[in-house]
Amino acid sequence: xxxxxxxxxxxxxxxxxxxxxxxxxxxxxxxxxxxxxxxxxxxxxxxxxxxxxxxxxxxxxxxxxxxxxxxxxxxxxxxxxxxxxxxxxxxxxxxxxxxxxxxxxxxxxxxxxxxxxxxxxxxxxxxxxxxxxxxxxxxxxxxxxxxxxxxxxxxxxxxxxxxxxxxxxxxxxxxxxxxxxxxx
Amino acid sequence: xxxxxxxxxxxxxxxxxxxxxxxxxxxxxxxxxxxxxxxxxxxxxxxxxxxxxxxxxxxxxxxxxxxxxxxxxxxxxxxxxxxxxxxxxxxxxxxxxxxxxxxxxxxxxxxxxxxxxxxxxxxxxxxxxxxxxxxxxxxxxxxxxxxxxxxxxxxxxxxxxxxxxxxxxxxxxxxxxxxxxxxxxxxxxxxxxxxxxxxxxxxxxxxxxxxxxxxxxxxxxxxxxxxxxxxxxxxxxxxxxxxxxxxxxxxxxxxxxxxxxxxxxxxxxxxx
Ligand SMILES: Nc1nc2c(ncn2[C@@H]2O[C@H](COP(=O)(O)OP(=O)(O)OP(=O)(O)O)[C@@H](O)[C@H]2O)c(=O)[nH]1
Ligand SMILES: [Mg+2]
Numbered sequence: 373x374x375x376x377x378x379x380x381x382x383x384x385x386x387x388x389x390x391x392x393x394x395x396x397x398x399x400x401x402x403x404x405x406x407x408x409x410x411x412x413x414x415x416x417x418x419x420x421x422x423x424x425x426x427x428x429x430x431x432x433x434x435x436x437x438x439x440x441x442x443x444x445x446x447x448x449x450x451x452x453x454x455x456x457x458x459x460x461x462x463x464x465x466x467x468x469x470x471x472x473x474x475x476x477x478x479x480x481x482x483x484x485x486x487x488x489x490x491x492x493x494x495x496x497x498x499x500x501x502x503x504x505x506x507x508x509x510x511x512x513x514x515x516x517x518x519x520x521x522x523x524x525x526x527x528x529x530x531x532x533x534x535x536x537x538x539x540x541x542x543x544x545x546x547x548x549x550x551x552x553x554x555x556x
Numbered sequence: 557x558x559x560x561x562x563x564x565x566x567x568x569x570x571x572x573x574x575x576x577x578x579x580x581x582x583x584x585x586x587x588x589x590x591x592x593x594x595x596x597x598x599x600x601x602x603x604x605x606x607x608x609x610x611x612x613x614x615x616x617x618x619x620x621x622x623x624x625x626x627x628x629x630x631x632x633x634x635x636x637x638x639x640x641x642x643x644x645x646x647x648x649x650x651x652x653x654x655x656x657x658x659x660x661x662x663x664x665x666x667x668x669x670x671x672x673x674x675x676x677x678x679x680x681x682x683x684x685x686x687x688x689x690x691x692x693x694x695x696x697x698x699x700x701x702x703x704x705x706x707x708x709x710x711x712x713x714x715x716x717x718x719x720x721x722x723x724x725x726x727x728x729x730x731x732x733x734x735x736x737x738x739x740x741x742x743x744x745x746x747x748x749x750x751x752x753x754x755x756x757x758x759x760x761x762x763x764x765x766x767x768x769x770x771x772x773x774x775x776x777x778x779x780x781x782x783x784x785x786x787x788x789x790x791x792x793x794x795x796x797x798x799x800x801x802x803x804x805x806x807x808x809x810x811x812x813x814x815x816x817x818x819x820x821x822x823x824x825x826x827x828x
Contacts, residue, residue: 373735374817375732375733376813376821426733428824429821429824433817433820433821435821449752452770458818532828536822539818539822542818543815543818
């Protein structure tokens with residue numbers, strides 16, 4: 373069985389765990405812990421390590437989704453996590469502009485590891501305070517060719533759509549012929 | 557005359573036993589060959605009184621943070637208030653400010669010492685030397701931990717090591733995700749160390765490659781992988797990598813993925 377992986381990243385509380393949970397066929401394996409510090413007023417559970425979910429593609433292939441930890445002190449995991457990924461999604465809580473700068477920092481960090489394909493998901497579009505995806509793109513100062521897509525991470529259809537968009541970007545950059553099997 | 561040697565030949569358990577039975581006083585310095593870490597354990601009349609990892613004896617506040625009795629912010633605040641950098645002063649401040657009581661402090665230091673020794677039990681090789689009558693710096697706190705139950709626990713850990721070696725004899729095999737992780741995954745909660753290992757799984761990286769990249773020693777990697785296996789998350793591929801394969805120290809980068817594979821993923825997602 374071959375496995376491929378995608379990384380779901382984004383600032384604290386942006387919806388990464390929800391996103392993976394919406395499409396994973398296994399319960400999202402997570403390490404959540406009660407929050408004890410100043411971030412407590414936002415939520416009371418956070419992912420201290422990573423989330424991880426799975427979608428079986430066929431009998432020979434499985435796609436794994438890895439969510440990065442929400443808190444800064446786990447940033448050392450990012451580079452490790454990004455090794456060998458097909459692509460990544462940066463989730464942003466569109467209703468909290470105070471997190472946009474952090475989202476940009478995360479995006480830049482991931483891009484510095486490799487030029488892996490990615491899309492930006494403007495999450496929580498069902499929230500009345502959510503910034504529209506196009507405005508978010510301008511606020512983040514992104515190139516016009518970067519895809520910023522509206523998203524509701526709690527909806528399976530929406531998450532499917534984001535992953536498909538990412539796969540289309542990946543397809544554009546994939547080599548014409550399947551890579552020859554590596555010699556063992 | 558110093559007691560010197562290598563853990564390969566004389567285990568930590570035997571050393572502790574010697575110190576315990578002979579009521580020795582002094583410092584036991586050990587250097588881990590695999591990870592380059594070093595440790596120094598201090599004993600007084602056959603009891604463990606202090607430990608220094610990586611070259612220095614930690615301050616009381618650092619110990620309390622390590623064992624979870626103090627937050628880093630609280631430790632910082634106490635440092636700011638202390639005039640002299642001694643554990644006695646730090647301890648007094650902790651008590652006077654109502655943050656910890658004497659019992660908490662003693663128990664915290666004991667826990668730290670136990671953890672330090674347990675960690676050293678996982679070292680398989682490394683030079684050691686015992687310097688009689690060498691005591692920790694005056695400004696650091698000491699407690700007294702009797703060695704008998706440490707020795708029993710050490711024996712248990714050595715047995716665990718033997719068991720792990722039986723369960724996972726070969727580290728030069730690739731690690732892969734279990735084909736069908738079962739449904740009780742809901743209760744699985746992984747440590748950061750386990751996550752680090754999991755994130756390297758790609759059916760090609762061997763256990764040894766992952767361990768050496770993450771600087772985890774053999775005991776720990778066996779333990780982590782065994783835990784992941786028992787949880788049903790990973791399988792160890794039975795086929796060993798060909799002996800001719802280069803022994804890369806870093807994990808092998810993933811091969812580029814072809815269009816047909818992407819198309820398969822797309823088709824599957826559309827039908828979800
Ligand atoms: N309205 C709305 N709420 C959402 C959406 N996605 C996530 N949430 C909520 O936002 C909160 C954070 O979601 P999580 O999935 O825990 O976010 P996370 O990124 O995993 O958080 P950390 O791991 O702590 O960084 C939860 O209360 C979710 O229910 C969405 O699309 N719409
Ligand atoms: Mg989360």
